Amino acid sequence: MTGVDRRDGAVVVSLAGELDLYNAEEVRSALLDACAAQPQVLVVDLEEVRFIDSTALGVLIEARSRMTDRGGFRLAAPGLETRRALEVSGLDRHFAVHDTVSEALETAP
8 A cells, every 4th residue: 555645525545566465454454444434435546556366356345345335436547457357357347447546536426
């Protein structure tokens, strides 16, 4: 995790590197802490993520399930490998996936 940014009722959690079994608990903790604040919108910035495995995808699902309004949980800027993992797993059909953080923040809830 590289940072958490709070902006006007929204929270942006920026992740980086490889998201896998070895750091899934750190990612889980950061996302669940962000969800606990009950933001209107929670954006997970995936721009710096180079690899994501099934454990980390499960963490994203868990975090989304903690949101009061699941439509407020958004993924932003996934790179080629991350986008492919979302597509192969079918999660791209269940998550709101945006090309940029700005786009994810601007989209109406």
